[in-house]
Amino acid sequence: MVNKEKPRGRIGRGLRIGKLGLALTGSYLGYQLQNLFLGEQERPERRKSFNRKAARQIRVELESLKGPAMKVGQILSTQFHLMPEETLSELAKLQMRAPGMHPSLARAQFKASFGRFPEQVFRALDAEPFAAASLGQVHRAVTREGQEVAVKIQYPAIRKAIEDDFKLLRSAALPARLAGHATESMIAEIERGMLEETDYVNEGRNIELFRKQLQPLDYVRVPTVHWNLSTDRILTMSFISGEPLPDFLTNREPSQEMRNRIGVQLVELFHLQIHRLHTLHADPHPGNYLIEANGTIGLVDFGCVKKFSAGFIEIMQAFEERVWLRGEQQCQRMARLIWGPGILVKPRLAREHLKHAIAFYEMLFPGLTGSRAVVDFGDTKILKTMFRILNENLRNKTVNPEFAFYARAEMGLYNLLHLLRARIDTSAILAKFESNRGAAVHNGEPA
Amino acid sequence: MTITRKKKARRASPRAAKPGRRAQNKERTRKEILKAALELFSKKGFFRTTTRQISNRARIAEGTLFNYFETKEDLALYFFEQELAGLTDWYQSQTKLDRAPLAEKLFAIIHRHLERITPYEEFIGAVYLRALQPVSKLNLLSLEAHELNVRYLRFIQEVLREAEEAGEIPKVGDFGAYAFGLFHLAIITYWLQDISPGKENTLALLDRSLKIAQSILKRGTWEW
Numbered sequence: 001m002v003n004k005e006k007p008r009g010r011i012g013r014g015l016r017i018g019k020l021g022l023a024l025t026g027s028y029l030g031y032q033l034q035n036l037f038l039g040e041q042e043r044p045e046r047r048k049s050f051n052r053k054a055a056r057q058i059r060v061e062l063e064s065l066k067g068p069a070m071k072v073g074q075i076l077s078t079q080f081h082l083m084p085e086e087t088l089s090e091l092a093k094l095q096m097r098a099p100g101m102h103p104s105l106a107r108a109q110f111k112a113s114f115g116r117f118p119e120q121v122f123r124a125l126d127a128e129p130f131a132a133a134s135l136g137q138v139h140r141a142v143t144r145e146g147q148e149v150a151v152k153i154q155y156p157a158i159r160k161a162i163e164d165d166f167k168l169l170r171s172a173a174l175p176a177r178l179a180g181h182a183t184e185s186m187i188a189e190i191e192r193g194m195l196e197e198t199d200y201v202n203e204g205r206n207i208e209l210f211r212k213q214l215q216p217l218d219y220v221r222v223p224t225v226h227w228n229l230s231t232d233r234i235l236t237m238s239f240i241s242g243e244p245l246p247d248f249l250t251n252r253e254p255s256q257e258m259r260n261r262i263g264v265q266l267v268e269l270f271h272l273q274i275h276r277l278h279t280l281h282a283d284p285h286p287g288n289y290l291i292e293a294n295g296t297i298g299l300v301d302f303g304c305v306k307k308f309s310a311g312f313i314e315i316m317q318a319f320e321e322r323v324w325l326r327g328e329q330q331c332q333r334m335a336r337l338i339w340g341p342g343i344l345v346k347p348r349l350a351r352e353h354l355k356h357a358i359a360f361y362e363m364l365f366p367g368l369t370g371s372r373a374v375v376d377f378g379d380t381k382i383l384k385t386m387f388r389i390l391n392e393n394l395r396n397k398t399v400n401p402e403f404a405f406y407a408r409a410e411m412g413l414y415n416l417l418h419l420l421r422a423r424i425d426t427s428a429i430l431a432k433f434e435s436n437r438g439a440a441v442h443n444g445e446p447a
Numbered sequence: 448m449t450i451t452r453k454k455k456a457r458r459a460s461p462r463a464a465k466p467g468r469r470a471q472n473k474e475r476t477r478k479e480i481l482k483a484a485l486e487l488f489s490k491k492g493f494f495r496t497t498t499r500q501i502s503n504r505a506r507i508a509e510g511t512l513f514n515y516f517e518t519k520e521d522l523a524l525y526f527f528e529q530e531l532a533g534l535t536d537w538y539q540s541q542t543k544l545d546r547a548p549l550a551e552k553l554f555a556i557i558h559r560h561l562e563r564i565t566p567y568e569e570f571i572g573a574v575y576l577r578a579l580q581p582v583s584k585l586n587l588l589s590l591e592a593h594e595l596n597v598r599y600l601r602f603i604q605e606v607l608r609e610a611e612e613a614g615e616i617p618k619v620g621d622f623g624a625y626a627f628g629l630f631h632l633a634i635i636t637y638w639l640q641d642i643s644p645g646k647e648n649t650l651a652l653l654d655r656s657l658k659i660a661q662s663i664l665k666r667g668t669w670e671w
Contacts, residue, residue, distance in 0.1 A: 102551040103543070105654050108558050112645030127543070157643060157651035233647075 103127035109156050113233040148239040159198045166191045197303035200235040206302040213277045219265050221298040240298035242290030262295050263422025267429050270413050275433045278313055280306045280409050312402050319361055320434055356389050367427025378421030382414050477515055480505045484522050489566050493573035520584045523574050524591050534560055535602050549610040550657040557634055572639050600624045616664040
């Protein structure tokens with residue numbers, strides 16, 4: 001790669017982001033010029049090639065920026081409904097490829113935050129990390145008592161760098177903004193989320209919340225926090241075994257039955273979070289799901305957790321109760337909940353959006369309408385439909401930020417199910433949550 | 448790797464020559480005085496510590512103290528000499544660093560230095576101020592300080608030469624060691640004023656600067 005080094009400080013990063021904007025504008029202008037000379041038929045192809053080139057440019061530039069700007073790239077890459085498909089394939093390469101701390105820096109940073117060197121605290125700590133976290137890296141270690149743990153160490157001064165970068169992202173031409181996709185409120189939401197992610201004490205609390213609440217699901221493994229070995233920038237957790245889902249699929253070639261079982265578990269896990277916790281493990285990255293040979297799921301990385309408002313939970317209930325069958329008034333209420341009161345000014349658009357949302361919902365839970373109950377997630381139909389609906393919503397600038405967040409996580413789930421090529425009776429799972437709404441106990445066995 | 452090891456052995460060899468008992472005793476007293484002085488410096492500060500207090504704490508007569516160190520500046524110079532010796536010995540013992548990229552080696556050297564001087568932060572700050580005076584022995588223009596500086600530069604030069612021989616960076620000559628020396632000084636200045644928790648801003652600055660410097664050297668151009 002050509003531009004590999006990380007520009008230092010705010011000015012360096014500013015120059016880099018500026019250059020990125022320029023490079024894009026440059027080629028965008030070129031593309032506009034070409035348009036003048038090209039016939040209608042050639043245009044889509046040309047546009048695709050522009051998108052691909054621009055995407056590569058974005059990835060290379062963001063990669064050399066590392067740190068927070070890269071995180072923005074990662075977030076944009078998971079918000080894939082916001083991006084042209086060609087951009088996605090490039091940005092996807094950013095995931096799991098965080099900048100590394102060499103052993104001396106990781107050790108120094110541990111001391112800076114914990115007050116003592118790792119060798120004074122642990123029986124052993126691997127000098128090299130085994131996983132990259134977006135704002136840090138994770139090392140395997142053994143405590144003095146002999147317990148196997150994962151130690152997440154944050155990059156030094158990352159919080160300040162994030163604040164600086166966002167000041168710049170606001171002033172410089174953000175590539176996504178060029179495309180008219182990232183609104184100010186979205187950028188603010190990303191910044192808030194990132195700053196929250198830098199506080200590992202908060203992440204530790206999230207882990208404890210999930211550990212407690214997910215206990216009914218005996219196939220889900222959540223780490224325990226070693227508070228005595230953690231700070232706001234160091235997080236020591238029990239070690240969670242298993243392979244990231246994509247690796248599990250390639251290495252183990254699980255049977256269809258196993259893939260279905262894991263799929264059912266993932267759907268249950270998702271709905272338990274929505275219905276009981278009203279909180280979602282919101283990083284749908286496949287690497288955060290560690291699968292064991294017996295199909296159990298290890299859940300890691302709780303930095304990004306979303307708590308939903310009561311209003312949002314109402315939307316979910318409205319879908320499940322299929323309130324649209326109860327007349328126009330209920331439809332309007334639902335549209336207002338999903339898209340905000342502004343949507344009612346455009347009744348035709350609202351009806352259109354709602355029609356699509358309902359059609360999608362019925363595609364996901366066909367059993368509710370009495371059709372064949374098993375959904376084949378190997379079919380790309382679901383992802384494509386969701387992609388299309390979200391794009392429509394975005395084009396009309398009608399998206400409730402909370403719903404966008406949910407959609408991102410939901411899309412993450414369907415992406416996992418698609419990777420699994422799982423065939424699942426989704427309606428049966430949903431029914432379990434409906435029939436005992438409010439009940440605390442839930443058995444994890446698939447129906 | 449063999450080159451590195453051989454070199455380290457050669458470098459270490461002059462230390463193997465044993466000094467006489469008299470010289471050994473003298474050196475032990477010097478170290479005891481320094482230890483006493485540093486304890487007082489970190490408690491009371493460099494300027495408020497008197498030679499009498501130092502000699503009391505080291506349990507020697509004040510007159511004897513002057514036989515060893517004429518002024519507090521001599522003591523400071525001796526401190527730096529000890530620090531440098533400690534740093535080079537430590538570096539040679541770090542076999543883990545043998546295979547590390549140059550940026551990590553240099554990071555480790557400065558970080559180790561900062562770790563060593565952490566208890567004496569106030570003292571180092573005071574020495575900095577003193578060193579600005581042209582007549583001070585701590586000023587780089589003084590021959591004593593100059594000698595020490597050359598010893599430091601040779602140490603760095605050796606580290607850089609290893610990277611040159613391994614093809615990690617192009618030839619940088621003596622300029623490389625000088626430039627790194629200035630950088631090292633700049634980092635200490637930054638470190639002295641760093642109020643971030645655990646002085647982590649210094650770590651970030653150190654890491655980024657070294658990585659950028661290495662990649663610039665690797666490509667042999669200044670173009671970003």
